[in-house]
Amino acid sequence: MSFLTLDHVSHHYFSKSGYTKALDNISLSIKEGEFIALLGPSGCGKSTILSIIAGIMKQTAGKVLLQDKTISDSDLAIGYMLQQDYLFPWKTIIDNVMLGPKICKTNSVKTKEKAMDLLDEVGLCDVADAYPSSLSGGMRQRVALVRTLINDPKVLLLDEPFSALDYQTKLKLEDLVSQLLKTYYKTTILVTHDIGEAIAMSDRIYIMDANPGSIAKVFEVPLELRNETPFLVRRHPKYQLIFDKVWEELDKKAQEGGALK
Amino acid sequence: MESKTDQHLFENFKSELKREKKVVFIWQISILISFIALWEIASKLYWIDPLLFSSPSKIVNLIITKFGDGSMITHVQVTLFETVLGFLIGTILGIIIASTLWSSTRFSKIMDPYLVIMNAMPKVALGPIIIVALGTGYLSIITMGAIISVIITTLVVYSAFNEVDPNYEKVLKSFGATRWQCFKEAVFPATFPAMISTLKVNVGLSWVGIIVGEFLVSKQGLGYLIIYGFQVFDFTLVMASLVLIAIFAAIMYKIVERIEGWLIKHTI
Structure with missing residues (x-):
């Protein structure tokens, strides 16, 4: 059963000179205790999704449901880490x-x-x-x-929480966070642009597309990797395989973007 | 051996620092002394008209006698009381107005042109109207002292409110904080340094307001003494009042500076 659901969510930013569509028709559903990662280039609306789930912003279209209740009606606490x-x-x-x-x-x-x-x-x-x-x-x-x-x-939103840290600290903190969240059985959404981090920590990876932000592809992280600590995942033989697949996908996107320009 | 040379270098550095400080101080003192000496001599030798420009010795004598017979003390007390009160009211009121502006974006938009006009307007020009409205007592003078700093405090503090990093509010909103809670927990404390720095500006402004106020109405105070001295052509009295104002304004500034240092140390 789905714990957190985004149902055809879109969001627009308005300004005097016009509007931009930040999110286009995002649908995803997360089970309780799952850890998912949103991976994509900057400006693809990753943080906007988190702000909407956190109830800081209201989406312009679509529904966000937490245990079948809208975010504003739900009294479950949501944690947001910047x-x-x-x-x-x-x-x-x-x-x-x-x-x-x-x-x-x-x-x-x-x-x-x-x-x-x-x-x-x-x-x-x-x-x-x-x-x-x-x-x-x-x-x-x-x-x-x-x-x-x-x-x-019940839901944790992590908005690139390790990106401002040096590499060693980051690896150690990934392990700590991962272990804590598993112990307390939290449902987590991690936003990142670091492929390794996404694979090491999450159960599922959503690759996002920019302009407007939309979900391009979903990767399931192999079961063997899910139960390892992030540090050990990086040494696992399967790590490189999925890394290459994700890389290829992102690279394709980048080239398409380049061709458009 | 090495630590000995390190220590030695450090000692050298310290004595260098001390020497520099001494040189600066000697220059400061000599400028003051030569200014006073030159003034005294010029006055004694009639290079300048002693009736108009008085002389340091006469000023000192006057201050001593006036303090001796107690007549100066009341004037100083009155002016200090008015200045401190005007300063406090102006600052606190400014912060309160800025807070109400922040509480409603629409209200602040509505008020914007009025604030601009009031800020641009020379507040001392309102003097006669304040006196007509509030009478010729302390109240008008304190109002003058407050009104001159209130608008600028409002504008500075309000813009500081708006410059607070919105991510602090984001953190609070993720806990479900109301706008008032955001203000209390993030916006107000984050703006504290800006508020403290307006204090220093306001000290100077309040002195302007109070002295002008006293020029216009009062029967007591240092501003009154200046005007009175001017009217009866007693320029020694004018100069003596100026000297006292300079001394007390400097003391007040230093006190505010101390408070500022203390507040910053204990709040940030």
Whole structure:
């Protein structure tokens, strides 16, 4: 049964001088606990999809259903993690993490304990009272992850969350995130332009087309790869096979795009 | 051995820094002293008319006697009270107006031309109208002090509100935050440094408003002393008031600078 469904979703951006179609007729459905990746060139509307699912924007056409309810009617929490951590520099780490409960007014001693447990799980409980400026990029992104998880969201939206990090940090964080999300059985959508990351982390990959953003092709990640940690997936013999297939598809798109120009 | 030379280089650097600071200070002091000396001599030798330009010794004497008999203290108190109050009201009111503008995009669009006009308008020109409306007491003068800084504070703070990175709001909205919650949690605290930097500008502006206000109506205060001295042709009194204004404005500026440093350290 489908947990999250996008049913013929389109979105337009309007301005004085005209409009652009950012998304065209996107349909996809995700089962609970699945991890999917949206892969495509910049400007293909990947982030727009996430903003719509998060309820920050309203699509201009089509339906988004979470457990058969529209997003605005559903009271399931949705976690949204951005490309940069966007920790609030004037708040301590623990206050940053507690932002979600504060907004939803579920702030209590229990949620605070939970926050400390989660921070502990990502190895950061000793910096709870520090300010974000004293943390490294990787640590900050881990705090952002905890902040996203604290409200116990059923759906997690990751908008290129590792792209601003250096390579080693990125690999380590991929492993951590992947393991955490599996443990808590979260449904996740990852937006990325990194083919390796998409294969290493997800169960299914949607290749997207730009102008207007639409789904061009879907790849199932082989079962053997799904249960490995992202770091080990990259060494798996099947990794290269699917990498080549995805690469070919993207390359074809790029060339078509080039020919159009 | 190596650490010894490192230490030595560091010591050299520090003494160099100290020397530079000393040289700058000596220059600053000598400019001040030579200015005062030149003024004194010029006045004594009638290079300038001592009746018009007074002399440093007369000014100092006057300040000492006026403080001695207590008459100066009230004037200083009145002006300081008005300035501090005008400054506070102008700043706080400006921030409040900016917040209401932010709360409704439509309201801010409607208000835009009025704000532009009010900002362009020289506020001191409103003086006579304020006096007619509010009387000749402290109230008018404090209003002058406030009105001169309120519009610019509004504009600066409002534009700072709009420059806050929208991604902070995005984070909050993903938790389902209302517009008010976004303001309270992200927009307002993120703009704090901008608000603090308006404080410094407003100190200077409030002094302008208060002194002009006192020119127009008051019976007390340093601005009044300047006008009074001018009318009775006592330029020593005018100069003495100017010196006091310079001193107190500088002190107030320094205090605000300290508060600014403290606030920034404890909030960001």
